[in-house]
């Protein structure tokens with residue numbers, strides 16, 4: 001170390017740094033990898049221009065190739081002129097955009113949905129941006145958000161009541177996804193703690209609950225919520241269909257969440273518990289201040305993973321008669337006005353789902369980076 | 381899964397109150413009707429979000445009969461599997477979802493079919509490139525089939541009787557079946573012939589698909605209600621019959637007002653000018669007038685939704701009136 005100055009500091013060889021070096025190391029490190037790289041490039045080269053052409057350059061939006069406004073499928077260039085080189089006919093999405101976003105929500109009240117969407121973003125802000133000014137107050141709003149959203153969307157307190165069978169499209173997908181995930185998370189934590197509890201009654205109940213729910217498919221639970229739940233409720237109490245589905249979805253998600261968090265709890269060394277107890281923390285203090293923050297931190301990838309899974313599983317509600325984003329798409333295709341445009345509908349629905357699930361996974365990466373979950377717990 | 385669902389259905393039925401549906405509906409102010417998740421011509425929402433279709437019209441007729449307003453319906457979509465538990469649990473008041481009237485559904489599941497609005501039969505659709513012109517030539521084919529349907533059972537019978545093998549690809553909804561067929565994941569789609577016409581109309585190039593001539597079953601499709609509430613069954617039954625009788629008598633939405641001055645006694649009875657037939661059903665005496673005025677008679681509904689001038693282009697065939705060589709026949713309105 002002392003004679004550092006005797007060495008001339010040389011730059012690393014060009015071929016190992018910069019773009020070139022990166023390519024060499026990651027894409028062409030040996031001939032198998034090089035071959036795979038070339039193959040993938042070839043496919044992308046074939047695919048991307050074709051897809052862009054189909055979805056943008058040769059596609060119809062409001063008007064067809066003759067410049068006419070598209071009001072039904074027969075106006076679509078690819079239907080009117082099958083010989084020609086025409087791409088997607090997005091008019092089906094444009095004309096039915098309202099339905100895709102809100103279902104059959106009455107249009108003079110739709111500002112309530114838009115306001116809810118906006119407030120959702122506000123409620124998410126303190127979770128997304130750590131250094132946002134007034135975070136403490138915003139968090140309070142985030143916690144109150146579900147109630148605000150309920151009143152806005154459903155009605156009451158002077159708002160006209162919009163029964164949930166009028167809801168549809170992205171609205172239903174988001175209500176199930178957001179509420180399902182948000183309610184299941186605290187529930188899952190409680191279940192996970194309960195399952196590890198020293199009290200046999202609590203741990204047995206939690207274990208039974210988790211294993212029962214994980215043992216049946218979501219479809220069965222949905223059916224149960226839809227068809228059986230009303231029979232167990234006292235006479236006269238008629239729970240709304242969407243609420244019943246939401247209960248089923250939340251319980252399902254909570255059971256999975258509980259196991260994910262239990263995995264995180266499992267990874268916390270005994271010493272952490274002992275240390276917490278030795279400074280005199282109570283059970284709840286210990287969990288809240290020492291154990292859970294660490295356990296949740298290591299579970300983030302799995303938490304987001306199950307959440308994304310749930311978000312996509314919400315499409316199963318078609319089976320019990322709710323029209324989510326995909327259901328509205330199916331409806332559009334079953335109308336003789338637009339039939340046959342299934343590629344457009346499925347690509348659009350996939351895109352919307354992708355935007356949400358991809359954002360969720362980006363958020364998880366950001367959290368992981370921020371909390372450095374990758375680092376060995378013992379060492380940090 | 382199937383077992384479980386029928387247990388659900390039976391249990392739900394055992395628990396649910398099964399009287400007074402008409403009063404429930406009147407108090408609620410709208411009818412709850414179960415339809416498909418989307419089948420061209422039979423049930424689908426239009427651009428403005430209003431449901432339309434041949435099955436939808438049956439629901440609308442019942443709403444018109446009860447409320448004098450065909451828009452007082454709330455539609456619930458059901459799949460082949462979910463339709464029965466949904467009806468049994470009381471989640472819907474009636475089901476109009478191309479459902480075949482069979483003994484076990486009528487008796488064992490505890491439902492009551494109130495009539496037939498479409499006489500159908502099960503057929504097969506294949507890519508014309510397959511070069512098969514008879515279903516017995518389909519040995520070893522992969523067949524797309526909707527779960528929870530009669531077609532699933534008929535298929536097994538047909539192939540067994542003909543001593544040929546097949547591989548079933550079970551599917552939940554019509555639109556999944558369609559996409560699987562068009563993508564080549566199955567060689568054959570089998571379901572009610574009406575459903576095949578609907579599916580074929582959706583192809584980019586319908587000429588690439590053929591519906592084979594074999595019709596392997598009877599599929600009388602009709603609306604159904606829960607067993608045990610006869611008053612309610614009567615209301616739905618006579619709403620459907622009204623549409624058929626109106627066609628027989630030549631009364632349509634366009635001439636229903638003049639027909640009130642007709643000199644044919646049955647027309648006068650039908651439109652409530654004479655006799656108290658509505659009262660017998662605990663409806664208003666002009667219930668049939670409202671159905672015809674707002675929804676139309678059977679042929680109007682047929683032509684509007686699935687007839688020759690629609691993309692489905694289905695002919696009347698079996699569904700022509702008995703006087704025109706079909707088997708559509710309604711008991712007399714008296």
Ligand SMILES: N[C@@H](CCC(=O)N[C@@H](CS)C(=O)NCC(=O)O)C(=O)O
Nearest residue numbers: 416417418479480529530553554575
């Ligand atoms: N008639 C048969 C089959 C009924 C059926 O499932 N039909 C299909 C195609 S014709 C359908 O309505 N699909 C619409 C959907 O999947 O919602 C039955 O009652 O079991």
